Amino acid sequence: MTNKSSELTLEQRDEILTALKARFEKNMHRHEGLEWTKVQAKLEENPDKLWSLNEMEATGGEPDVVEYDLQKDEYIFYDCSAESPKGRRSVCYDREALEARKKHKPENSAMDMAASMNIEILTEEQYRTLQKFGPFDQKTSSWIQTPADIRKLGGALFCDYRYGHVFVYHNGADSYYGARGFRGLLKV
Template identity: 75%
Template sequence: MTKKELTMEKREELLQVLKDRFEKNMHRHEGLEWAEVQAKLDANTEKLWSLNEMEETGGEPDVVGHDNDEYIFYDCSAESPKGRRSVCYDLAALESRKKHKPENNAIDMATAMGIEILMEEEYRALQELENFDKKTSTWVQTPADIRELGGALFCDYRFGHVFVYHNGAESYYGARGFRGSLRV
């Protein structure tokens, strides 16, 4: 068994959790059928491993769309995933900190999990399904020109609106994490 495979028992457990979440939240994926999603997952076991990583870190992944014969999963936890908070934006930001370094950074964590950090447009689309991050915030992919100047972007939902902010990429807070996306 390779590192990025689940045991049969864990696989079945995860598929049941995903199926239950899918069926309880049909407003996120109207017109899609679980059997078709599961068939894609059965054919792409490495993606199932990534979904398990999303689940284990508190992301509560769910299908939010279908595009070019791929199902799109986003983290749908009410708040930024607990197991992915208190991280700065990327490795360069982490290395730039002289004191009080966080344990990890969002970009490297996402890469290790086999997922992508949401882009601002994806974050806004997620908020159209229901409202997330009413108490937390989420790092989003940052354009290179902003990142080159030391900044990074994050979003949250307050006062009935999605807000996009900037911060130094090296900053980290207990209420800021990141949400991921995965195409299967």
């Protein structure tokens, strides 16, 4: 589904690294004990992952490191924008839902967009983890990975943060709203 080149120009590479470094340094509470130089080295070894982070940034996700998996030696980036990424809103849940709509189809689906960016949509557990650094989605909501049994019946799950709590809701997978998008993660 990727329709863009997955290679960054030198200028794009420098811009995304500068943005990521600034966000990393500004939000040390998200990744205490981690060093930017090690994160940057890992990114430079994986230009395809840097491309995905650039896509996350370009769609308003404001990706930042929120976890480090010591066993796998992986830095895990989540979208950390205050609200659901602006460039990923007004989408239904997946391709099946998009094709099922007869009228007023959205331009895309969350699952297709995530696949085209080579990222994963957050699970409920990951969404709750993100909120430890938040609050996020106080005015918007974000699709999350939906269990197969729910999806099989036509539904999909989304979350938001209201009244000091994470709420998980359901909706028809073919629904879409201007204030609902999705948050992703990338392992580097």
